[in-house]
Amino acid sequence: MIFTPAFNGISLMTPPAAAMRHPDPLPRAEHDRMANAIRALAMDAVEQAKSGHPGLPMGAADIATVLFTRHLKFDPADPKWPDRDRFVLSAGHGSMLLYALLYLLGYEAMTIDQIKRFRQLGSITPGHPENFETPGIETTTGPLGQGLGNAVGMAIAERHLAAQFGAVVDHHTYVLASDGDLMEGISQEAIALAGHLKLNKLVVLFDDNGISIDGPLSLADSTDQVKRFESAGWAASRIDGHDPDAINRAIEIARASDRPTLIACKTTIGFGAPTKAGKSSSHGSPLGADEIKGAREKLGWTYPPFEIPADILNWWRSAGARSKSAHKAWDERFAALPIEKRGEFARRINGDLPPGFSNVVRDAKEKLAAEPKEIATRIASENALTVLTAAVPEMVGGSADLTGSNNTRPKGMAAMSAADYAARFIHYGIREHGMAAAMNGMALHGGVIPYSGTFLVFSDYCRPSIRLAALMGERVIHVMTHDSIGLGEDGPTHQPVEHLAALRAIPNLHVFRPCDAVETLECWQLALENKDGPSVLALTRQNLPQLRKEMVTRNLCAAGGYEIASSIAGQARVSIFASGSEVAIAVEAKKLLDAQGVLTRVVSVPCVERLMAQPPAERAAVIGAAPVKVAVEAAVRQGWDAIIGADGEFVGMTGFGASAPYRDLYKHFGITPENVADAALRKLGKN
Ligand SMILES: Cc1ncc(C[n+]2csc(CCOP(=O)(O)OP(=O)(O)O)c2C)c(N)n1
Ligand SMILES: [Mg+2]
Numbered sequence: 001m002i003f004t005p006a007f008n009g010i011s012l013m014t015p016p017a018a019a020m021r022h023p024d025p026l027p028r029a030e031h032d033r034m035a036n037a038i039r040a041l042a043m044d045a046v047e048q049a050k051s052g053h054p055g056l057p058m059g060a061a062d063i064a065t066v067l068f069t070r071h072l073k074f075d076p077a078d079p080k081w082p083d084r085d086r087f088v089l090s091a092g093h094g095s096m097l098l099y100a101l102l103y104l105l106g107y108e109a110m111t112i113d114q115i116k117r118f119r120q121l122g123s124i125t126p127g128h129p130e131n132f133e134t135p136g137i138e139t140t141t142g143p144l145g146q147g148l149g150n151a152v153g154m155a156i157a158e159r160h161l162a163a164q165f166g167a168v169v170d171h172h173t174y175v176l177a178s179d180g181d182l183m184e185g186i187s188q189e190a191i192a193l194a195g196h197l198k199l200n201k202l203v204v205l206f207d208d209n210g211i212s213i214d215g216p217l218s219l220a221d222s223t224d225q226v227k228r229f230e231s232a233g234w235a236a237s238r239i240d241g242h243d244p245d246a247i248n249r250a251i252e253i254a255r256a257s258d259r260p261t262l263i264a265c266k267t268t269i270g271f272g273a274p275t276k277a278g279k280s281s282s283h284g285s286p287l288g289a290d291e292i293k294g295a296r297e298k299l300g301w302t303y304p305p306f307e308i309p310a311d312i313l314n315w316w317r318s319a320g321a322r323s324k325s326a327h328k329a330w331d332e333r334f335a336a337l338p339i340e341k342r343g344e345f346a347r348r349i350n351g352d353l354p355p356g357f358s359n360v361v362r363d364a365k366e367k368l369a370a371e372p373k374e375i376a377t378r379i380a381s382e383n384a385l386t387v388l389t390a391a392v393p394e395m396v397g398g399s400a401d402l403t404g405s406n407n408t409r410p411k412g413m414a415a416m417s418a419a420d421y422a423a424r425f426i427h428y429g430i431r432e433h434g435m436a437a438a439m440n441g442m443a444l445h446g447g448v449i450p451y452s453g454t455f456l457v458f459s460d461y462c463r464p465s466i467r468l469a470a471l472m473g474e475r476v477i478h479v480m481t482h483d484s485i486g487l488g489e490d491g492p493t494h495q496p497v498e499h500l501a502a503l504r505a506i507p508n509l510h511v512f513r514p515c516d517a518v519e520t521l522e523c524w525q526l527a528l529e530n531k532d533g534p535s536v537l538a539l540t541r542q543n544l545p546q547l548r549k550e551m552v553t554r555n556l557c558a559a560g561g562y563e564i565a566s567s568i569a570g571q572a573r574v575s576i577f578a579s580g581s582e583v584a585i586a587v588e589a590k591k592l593l594d595a596q597g598v599l600t601r602v603v604s605v606p607c608v609e610r611l612m613a614q615p616p617a618e619r620a621a622v623i624g625a626a627p628v629k630v631a632v633e634a635a636v637r638q639g640w641d642a643i644i645g646a647d648g649e650f651v652g653m654t655g656f657g658a659s660a661p662y663r664d665l666y667k668h669f670g671i672t673p674e675n676v677a678d679a680a681l682r683k684l685g686k687n
Pocket of ligand 2: 207208
């Protein structure tokens with residue numbers, strides 16, 4: 001195989017010929033003018049849009065200028081260069097900081113016209129940074145704390161791939177985080193994990209401006225962030241965030257650290273604004289014409305809106321070309337790899353599954369058909385993972401301290417630690433939110449397919465990150481076991497009832513609830529093959545019979561729903577729809593109805609979203625024309641009306657569960673074959 005180093009279709013370009021070289025370190029006056037270019041673009045764009053956040057870009061401009069002109073390794077001509085440093089603006093409200101940087105540094109797509117169209121429909125300068133809209137943006141941020149969580153995942157992926165591929169993976173992850181990022185609970189999970197794993201190439205620049213929306217931070221917080229990070233195993237220091245030399249020195253020290261580093265940069269929000277600097281009034285609204293005029297005077301910025309003088313733009317463009325030689329050296333290192341390793345690296349970075357993947361699935365399915373098993377779907381998932389993780393080396397598993405319950409660690413998979421980054425299982429600790437955000441970061445980094453585990457009821461603890469994975473279209477796979485009252489004795493605190501509906505409400509998320517070992521394998525295949533979105537696999541604690549005993553090579557779950565038991569003459573009067581553990585109940589109900597001469601079919605619905613996404617005719621064929629439709633799922637009804645209609649019968653939960661052995665609970669809540677059959681008969685007027 002001949003492999004050219006073009007990732008995601010972006011090939012290498014030559015640096016702009018006119019780029020001027022600039023000295024390192026920059027003379028203070030040059031630094032100030034470069035930083036002021038960011039400030040001017042931010043205040044002018046926010047003013048023009050009549051909305052946005054000028055405070056952060058103006059306050060953090062010095063930090064960004066030092067980082068991007070002296071440290072960050074990146075190439076505007078190849079935004080997806082795999083070995084680039086990652087920069088995450090966790091405080092996404094400061095998006096104009098990023099857009100200004102991308103324009104000044106020479107990212108082709110980021111024109112001055114895009115800056116002028118900040119926050120307008122169809123621009124690549126949306127209100128908060130969206131990685132799927134704008135080349136050069138690593139992750140979608142805005143919900144505070146998420147970016148920091150993503151960055152931890154990126155740093156994990158970097159160490160992991162470096163351990164596997166050597167010198168072609170060697171980069172830093174930098175984060176700019178605000179007070180709000182560090183106040184959100186997710187930040188504690190993220191920094192504790194990063195400290196524990198000694199992710200020394202992770203550097204957090206804290207925009208320590210002491211201001212949030214309501215006013216001074218003292219209204220709501222008294223944390224010593226330096227001590228907090230230190231206690232989590234980080235190196236931490238406090239500096240003047242407007243002193244380029246101090247910023248530079250601190251980053252230099254951070255880059256040589258054996259631990260992750262926090263640099264608390266004392267800054268003034270809205271730096272340069274005559275009356276609003278240092279105040280929350282500069283946080284999130286246009287400064288206004290008078291204030292902008294005053295800021296121009298204070299900063300010595302004499303140019304009209306959106307105009308960057310040629311010398312300053314050239315300094316910036318030359319900073320944008322800084323890493324050309326590093327990129328070239330990387331190309332050479334990459335070309336020197338053995339051809340198989342090169343191909344394997346490119347395959348993983350491009351997110352393609354190994355050739356022969358579908359054969360692996362087929363062989364596993366054949367074994368299941370030959371030896372049917374009555375096992376819980378969480379066990380079926382572990383069995384599937386034994387085969388899949390062997391075939392797909394980029395899968396990195398984990399669990400939030402429920403490894404033995406989630407069954408996400410196949411035998412022989414070593415646990416990752418600071419001493420062994422090549423290992424493929426992560427003990428995330430009891431940190432579901434941090435785990436889900438880190439998984440997003442790993443997927444965004446590329447080269448890794450993260451999957452992990454917790455209980456379905458705790459999907460609530462991961463939800464903000466799952467939502468962002470869906471928005472970004474990232475392949476992360478959440479194994480969520482103990483998926484209903486079927487978990488039994490742990491009781492209603494642990495029994496999800498509304499979670500399936502709540503997860504199904506997230507666009508672009510696939511919620512799989514397989515009914516047996518074969519469907520579990522098929523759902524795993526679909527989750528892995530879906531490059532453009534996250535998946536949840538909702539799995540049982542309790543054993544289930546294997547309903548699919550015949551070998552069918554085709555993935556029947558791909559359509560989201562299919563007839564798993566047909567009516568004898570094909571003229572069913574009743575269709576029963578079910579997912580997961582309730583499919584077996586539906587099949588038993590069908591036997592009861594058939595025995596009474598009521599022809600019944602059963603449709604297994606392992607993925608409602610995939611069924612709803614079928615072309616109308618195909619969806620209608622699966623749903624069928626039987627006059628009576630009944631759905632059964634040990635969860636709330638919400639969402640099922642799309643399949644059974646508002647007048648359909650539903651057998652499931654209407655409130656919270658209870659603590660008891662699971663068979664007693666199914667009886668107690670009436671989720672039984674008899675009740676399903678009765679519901680159908682009632683509807684037919686026979687009962
Ligand atoms: C999870 C979450 N909650 C609330 C918000 C709304 N919000 C945006 S910025 C912000 C706080 C601003 O303070 P800080 O993070 O210090 O940013 P600065 O004003 O210093 O730029 C809030 C509450 C959000 N974006 N995300
Ligand atoms: Mg702040």
